Amino acid sequence: MNNIEQVRSDFPILNDLIYLDSASTSLTPKQVVEAMNEYYFRYNANIGRGAYRIAIEASNKVEESRGKIAKFINAKENEIIFTKNTTEAINTVANGLNFEKGDNICLSNIEHHSNLIPWLNLKQKGIKVNIIQANSEGIVEKENIKENINNRTKLIAITHISNSIGSIQDVEAIGKIAHENNSLFLVDGAQSLGHVKVNLKKINADFMAFPGHKGLLGPVGTGFLYLKEDISNELKTINLGGGTITNVEEENFSLENVPQRFEAGTLNISGIIGLNTAVDYINKIKVSNIEKHCAYLTKKIWDKLSKIEGLILYGSEKNTHGIVSFNIDGINSYDVAKILDETRDICVRSGFHCAIPGIKHLNANGTVRVSVHYYNNMSDVEKLANSTEEIAKVFSS
């Protein structure tokens, strides 16, 4: 299973192109697609409702997936709330917490918009947002956090791995600072899950937001929120309806337990079933092997790109995981990505990567972003580096 070429054969799309944009969404292995198809072809029914066999089978599969995810991040089953993506998980917290006028929230300036806009939106309610500047390597320094919090800091919300330059935050240490200050702690795990070990017992976050469709190799339209059991009653449900109540009378209703009270309406059942298979797939490869392989490829990309004349690399080689951001002097990042796609079938992301303040902080007007997963190999790295060098040469001559 750990043979990269064997793993690549599970991703037929790789026959046609070089995919270096897994930070946006990863490719999906055949096994995950087959699990979703099986649901549609054999036991396509709604969950938590029907008494007939296929409805029970679908319900059990969804709960099996919840259990597997909980184990994967060292949490309890009732701490996992299914969402459609990371963004929805963060919004569930931002709109469900009880803030009082004068409270403040602490964030960094390199957050993805999904961990920025939901908090900025609370300014209308009189909530202050303190933005901490990351250092030149994209690290949010502990001293800087301590200086920016006070007894009205309700929450510190930080990304684990930056999606623009790949810098990794010491979330365990930041969590300690938050809790010593009696603040809640939210981690955006969009880029870390599946890429590095995520252990909620160690990180001790109160909330952690995750995608199913990135590092986990699950389907699009899947994600989840980790909500620490001890504080789950602090969060109001924002979406109410079918599935969220235990009883209704004409003018009253009583809420279901957590997590069901946060999962209103019909869920993405096939996606969650695909996620179940995705976790098995990742467990077979092992996160430690993914981390090692992606660190190796990242280093090789960094080494090769750094030798190209006129190329600017962002962040720090020492502190990046799976993501390399760069520009070719004098060329728009969009044009570089377009040329790589149209002339070499190489898919990379360009622009601001939904992190406009963070990219502007680098004094860049967008970057080209390369991001890897376990299915990438050295041939991908070499083709990327050679093609980038050719583009740089053409535009500098």
Ligand SMILES: Cc1ncc(COP(=O)(O)O)c(C=O)c1O
């Ligand atoms: C750090 C980070 N946070 C949040 C998101 C949003 O994720 P989703 O598309 O799952 O909502 C992304 C997506 O790229 C991300 O990289």
